[in-house]
Amino acid sequence: MAEGKKKRIPRQEMPTQDPQERRRNFHEVALGYTLELAVAEANRCLQCPKPFCVEGCPVQVRIPEFIKALREGDMWGAVEILKDKNSLPAICGRVCPQETQCEAKCVLGRRGEPVAIGRLERFVADWERAQGMRIPERPAPVGKKIAVIGSGPAGLTAAGDLAKKGYEVDVLEALHTPGGVLMYGIPEFRLPKDIVMAEIDYLRKLGVNIRTNVVVGKLYTLNELLELYDAIFLGTGAGLPIMMNIPGENYNGVYSANELLTRTNLMKGYLFPEWDTPVKVGNKVAVIGAGNVAMDAARSSLRLGAEEVHIVYRRSRAEVPARAEEVHHAEEEGIIFDFLTNPVEIYGNEDGWVTGMRCIRMRLGEPDASGRPRPIPIEGSEFDMEVDTVVMALGTRPNPLVFSDAQLERTRRGTVVADPKTGRTKLERVWAGGDIVTGAATVISAMGAGRIAATDIDRYLRGEGTEPWWPEDGAS
Amino acid sequence: MYRILEKEALTPVSKLFVIEAPEVARKAQAGQFVILRTHEKGERIPLTIADYDREAGTITIVAQEVGKTTKYLGTMQVGDSLASFTGPLGRPTEIEKYGTVVVVGGGLGIAPIYPICRSLRQAGNYVVGIIGARSGNLLFWEDKMRSVTDELIVCTDDGSYARKALVTEPLKELLDSGRKVDRVWAVGPAIMMKFVSLTTQPYGVKTIVSLNSIMVDGTGMCGSCRVSVGGRTRFACVDGPEFDGHEVDWDLLLKRQRIYVDLEKIALERYERELMRSKDTGGR
Numbered sequence A: 001m002a003e004g005k006k007k008r009i010p011r012q013e014m015p016t017q018d019p020q021e022r023r024r025n026f027h028e029v030a031l032g033y034t035l036e037l038a039v040a041e042a043n044r045c046l047q048c049p050k051p052f053c054v055e056g057c058p059v060q061v062r063i064p065e066f067i068k069a070l071r072e073g074d075m076w077g078a079v080e081i082l083k084d085k086n087s088l089p090a091i092c093g094r095v096c097p098q099e100t101q102c103e104a105k106c107v108l109g110r111r112g113e114p115v116a117i118g119r120l121e122r123f124v125a126d127w128e129r130a131q132g133m134r135i136p137e138r139p140a141p142v143g144k145k146i147a148v149i150g151s152g153p154a155g156l157t158a159a160g161d162l163a164k165k166g167y168e169v170d171v172l173e174a175l176h177t178p179g180g181v182l183m184y185g186i187p188e189f190r191l192p193k194d195i196v197m198a199e200i201d202y203l204r205k206l207g208v209n210i211r212t213n214v215v216v217g218k219l220y221t222l223n224e225l226l227e228l229y230d231a232i233f234l235g236t237g238a239g240l241p242i243m244m245n246i247p248g249e250n251y252n253g254v255y256s257a258n259e260l261l262t263r264t265n266l267m268k269g270y271l272f273p274e275w276d277t278p279v280k281v282g283n284k285v286a287v288i289g290a291g292n293v294a295m296d297a298a299r300s301s302l303r304l305g306a307e308e309v310h311i312v313y314r315r316s317r318a319e320v321p322a323r324a325e326e327v328h329h330a331e332e333e334g335i336i337f338d339f340l341t342n343p344v345e346i347y348g349n350e351d352g353w354v355t356g357m358r359c360i361r362m363r364l365g366e367p368d369a370s371g372r373p374r375p376i377p378i379e380g381s382e383f384d385m386e387v388d389t390v391v392m393a394l395g396t397r398p399n400p401l402v403f404s405d406a407q408l409e410r411t412r413r414g415t416v417v418a419d420p421k422t423g424r425t426k427l428e429r430v431w432a433g434g435d436i437v438t439g440a441a442t443v444i445s446a447m448g449a450g451r452i453a454a455t456d457i458d459r460y461l462r463g464e465g466t467e468p469w470w471p472e473d474g475a476s
Numbered sequence B: 001m002y003r004i005l006e007k008e009a010l011t012p013v014s015k016l017f018v019i020e021a022p023e024v025a026r027k028a029q030a031g032q033f034v035i036l037r038t039h040e041k042g043e044r045i046p047l048t049i050a051d052y053d054r055e056a057g058t059i060t061i062v063a064q065e066v067g068k069t070t071k072y073l074g075t076m077q078v079g080d081s082l083a084s085f086t087g088p089l090g091r092p093t094e095i096e097k098y099g100t101v102v103v104v105g106g107g108l109g110i111a112p113i114y115p116i117c118r119s120l121r122q123a124g125n126y127v128v129g130i131i132g133a134r135s136g137n138l139l140f141w142e143d144k145m146r147s148v149t150d151e152l153i154v155c156t157d158d159g160s161y162a163r164k165a166l167v168t169e170p171l172k173e174l175l176d177s178g179r180k181v182d183r184v185w186a187v188g189p190a191i192m193m194k195f196v197s198l199t200t201q202p203y204g205v206k207t208i209v210s211l212n213s214i215m216v217d218g219t220g221m222c223g224s225c226r227v228s229v230g231g232r233t234r235f236a237c238v239d240g241p242e243f244d245g246h247e248v249d250w251d252l253l254l255k256r257q258r259i260y261v262d263l264e265k266i267a268l269e270r271y272e273r274e275l276m277r278s279k280d281t282g283g284r
């Protein structure tokens, strides 16, 4: 076929549940490509010899190669190429911010729409799951024990990689269900929990021992674990909610997004009273913030029965940090966005319930330390919003509970200092990665950090690393 | 794991359970709590560690049956296993040699003060215990409490057993008697802890209370348990549960404890209907 005559194939849309229907249920919103759609989309890829998309991927998935395998019908080949760099493709295909990563760099995006890499990744991973998971052979045990603390994407990836190298791995998780944010934070309608459970089952089959209900810092301290294990990987995330510290924040009806989402997802509050844990949202909900967490809280509130849900954000639409797809889906579902608005006080009644919120209008000033324009309050622009539920989704910090007796160097933001090339912390035999090092970030970066640390742990335990533990310790 | 090894009805509304939990027992200290789930679909509920046996590897808890989860727990039998059991959570009681201490346990609060009294006594304090309940049949552990206190005052609201008084009355008499009291602890319903704090405040005796706000994870991750102490928001599960009672915003705690009352009622009524049905059909 002559190149010149080839008709431009448009970017293939992914089928979704109808917005009017899905805004009241917890089933997955995006339904995934069919084989036909996937192949049509895969055919759009130009197979660039120097693929920029790979540069845009935090873990350098060989994107053109897996797409090529897919369009040639070599599905297992596609799976292998994907999993070589990304241990959790079914999850990342659903939750990665592709529009700022791989797809942002796609050459097609310069003139039209980029290849839908995330949707193709999801398609390949879902195809693999439908085949029934293949279990790689377990190598001979090397006789060394590793504790992985926390079972989010960072911990799960480190555990899987180390188990495949023959280490005995115990994952220690504080909650009763493993998976971290994937289970307690991101809702079912965006990331079905079976998918996460399938990854965890796979690890179990690999021989990873997942121990839930173990709060490190309480049941065991890091120093105790150092006596029991040859190496420790710390992947406890950034689970501590940040509140605004404005008056009225403790009224009934004010939640951290973590509480609302934990009650809803981990405890299955949306299935109350079939499941025991209650979750309560009123008729008019304001969610403060505009990241993924805020979108999830807003869309969950709608599904839990709220009539009107607002996203209240102090910057403008251009600065919204959430994935583009989530913002788009939220708008389709009828979430109202109040930009350049910031709460200053929450009001309540005598019984202690929220009745309203005083807000102030903002304007954008010069860029601040984060590079985004600084929001500045407009004096005298205060106004009241009648709401009965307020959800704080302003970000999170690492939970210090895990450190207890350990002298682990941390930054002022409470994150652990670790070498990005190896994951080593300043404490010998302790590695860290994921949100505990970066602060709240992404699933893919946590996954990548778990992988980097696993590689270095293996090198260290084999005695191959002859350099000093910490780079700067140099000759001293 | 987390098998029930012993079960005992302490009063018509509260039961004691001895749970097999060797790792928790190894670390447990007075003042700490656990969070358990009775079954897969169950809620995570906090219960104070009423006793621990490091050698036997057991934790004792005492639960008052107030709603769905505690009633469900009450139907569980020796040999059954809990779905999860996490702990020890919270900061332990600050045990030091203070001198003379008064430890007040109201109703179910008698259970948690037992290990506190024991530890305080071991640290060389002169321990005065005050235990009280609405009526005599709701009192328990009088003998056990005698064994860890130097003096024990027992009272009931209705006078059906021992002295007829609220726990604050003997406490006030003690403070008025001129005896030097170095520190007071109070554990029980929020309203009782509030009144104990109000009683000791004029005397300037530091009073430690154990706050029972609504919890989910118990690790500082959700903020459900937030309380206001000394004008600052604190998370009871990690910053507490023990705080200075004179600084606690009691009205806030009492209001926050009521967030879910309507839904809790739905859950309980549904469960009671289920129990009736299974009784009718002969099942458990």
Ligand SMILES: Cc1cc2nc3c(=O)[nH]c(=O)nc-3n(C[C@H](O)[C@H](O)[C@H](O)COP(=O)(O)OP(=O)(O)OC[C@H]3O[C@@H](n4cnc5c(N)ncnc54)[C@H](O)[C@@H]3O)c2cc1C
Binding pocket: A094, A095, A096, A097, A149, A150, A151, A152, A153, A154, A155, A172, A173, A174, A175, A178, A179, A180, A181, A182, A185, A186, A187, A214, A215, A216, A217, A235, A236, A237, A238, A239, A261, A292, A293, A296, A323, A399, A401, A402, A433, A434, A435, A436, A440, A441, A442, A443, A444, A446
């Ligand atoms: C609601 C929500 C939506 C998000 N949406 C997206 C998205 O769409 N795309 C995206 O890329 N990213 C998203 N993120 C961010 C992403 O989920 C995180 O960056 C990622 O999960 C971090 O992984 P982690 O392994 O470092 O930690 P986590 O996933 O936080 O896991 C840490 C685990 O450690 C456990 N733990 C903590 N302390 C202890 C302790 N002391 N002892 C034992 N265990 C402990 C925790 O219980 C938890 O299970 C979202 C986050 C949230 C909260």
Ligand SMILES: Cc1cc2nc3c(=O)[nH]c(=O)nc-3n(C[C@H](O)[C@H](O)[C@H](O)COP(=O)(O)OP(=O)(O)OC[C@H]3O[C@@H](n4cnc5c(N)ncnc54)[C@H](O)[C@@H]3O)c2cc1C
Binding pocket: B033, B043, B044, B045, B046, B047, B048, B049, B062, B063, B064, B065, B066, B067, B068, B069, B070, B071, B108, B111, B112, B211, B212, B213, B214, B215, B216, B241, B257, B258, B260, B261, B264, B265, B268
């Ligand atoms: C640190 C702490 C220690 C506690 N120790 C004990 C103890 O040793 N013995 C005991 O009997 N009770 C104790 N409680 C209270 C106990 O947790 C509640 O009675 C129990 O959760 C009620 O659950 P339910 O389903 O039976 O009743 P529900 O009908 O659900 O609730 C009845 C009332 O209990 C409170 N409550 C409900 N859910 C929770 C929750 N998840 N967390 C905390 N409170 C809740 C609410 O105020 C509610 O109105 C403690 C609470 C805390 C926070």
Ligand code: FES
Binding pocket: B214, B215, B216, B217, B218, B219, B220, B221, B222, B223, B224, B225, B226, B235, B236, B237, B238
């Ligand atoms: S119970 Fe969740 S933070 Fe205290």
